[in-house]
Amino acid sequence: MKGQIFDTAIKPELAVLIAADLYSYRKGKCAEYLEELAFLALTAGAETVKIFTQKTDRPHSKTYLGQGKLEEVAAYIKENEIAVAIFDDELSPSQTRNLEDALVCKIIDRSMLILDIFAKNARTATAKTQVELARNEYLLPRLTRMWGHLDRQKGGIGQRGAGEKEIETDRRAIRHTISLLKDKLKDIDNQNQTRRKNRDAMKKVALVGYTNVGKSTIMNALTKAGVLTENKLFATLDSTARKVVFPNPDHSAMPITFILSDTVGFIRKLPHQLVESFKSTLDEVLDADLLLHVVDVSHQGFEDQMDVVKSTLDEIGAAQKPTLIVFNKIDNYNPNPTAEDIFEDTTIYDLDLLKQSWMAKENAPVVFISALKNENMDELKNKIIERFYKVNPKPTF
Ligand SMILES: Nc1nc2c(ncn2[C@@H]2O[C@H](COP(=O)(O)OP(=O)(O)OP(=O)(O)O)[C@@H](O)[C@H]2O)c(=O)[nH]1
């Protein structure tokens, strides 16, 4: 909270979070979304000191919040020297401009926040290029706002012409950057395709799932790849591929070998510019023979997260892939109201019941594990093997 002494050299920026609590949301949904937004803010380096919500049909078209709520937020920001207001939706350029005027602090929307985290976490040339492209695409329609704002600050008269000329120059510069980045990504794409062709003879398995569910932890447990795992969002931005060798259950046969890849996590309202520019990374998913859809079963909103993953897979054209659902973090599982909804006839909401319910509910096979505590990892291995036999009646391992 404010006034706390931080032992890190960089002091986090103080932030307020703002969300429209839509009448269409089920109970508890807005709070869950805000918890995620606070986690995103923390990952980006901001400390949430206060949350504002407004019950509404839809966010106000000009100012996101209604007049009364806006004044309340403005007074709080002024009184508490808040540096940044973070909104749980993508704001239009004009909403951002109006909010800057009303709140007199930095205005960040959900898309910008996610882009910022991606920029912070990008390590390789590919990830950096992809993020840079997405940021420029996001920026292009917002340039007018930046110059328009400056014009008004300077009084406007006599500045307008110069401002517009500058906007045009900047727009041209950004368009040029975008086309250079696209060319660069095309080259990277071609190299990746060649690399993938070289492993065409091998079976491919890809880890997919919401961010922070434990994909990289599973990758490391199965391959000792040493991929960074962190209790932060979007720790992984690049796909890592490793060869995995399992002993064949039929001991006389050849060991089972496949390529396992770990890739970028998904999130609710992932900015479409990022989905677009991460296409080449997500090709790993399209190229896979089997998807391991990893779910954090200890997260209250895991069912919503599964829906987000399914619709993102649909968006990239991978919805029909053979899939094994891997419920992870069973060590951390706590019976919660979501489980209560599922098992309304019983008062025991233990893991076994959850397993039975999901096995019946999902068409795809499921497995429950803890990658961190190494629980049920053999079952996961067996299910992967079984799945291959099912996909290819005559396995080619
Ligand atoms: N309790 C518990 N924690 C786990 C388990 N598996 C992973 N974690 C923790 O969950 C956090 C996220 O793990 P990662 O493997 O980085 O998750 P990820 O899906 O790769 O996340 P991104 O790359 O950020 O999308 C880390 O703090 C892990 O230690 C598990 O089985 N149980």
Ligand SMILES: [Mg+2]
């Ligand atoms: Mg990861």
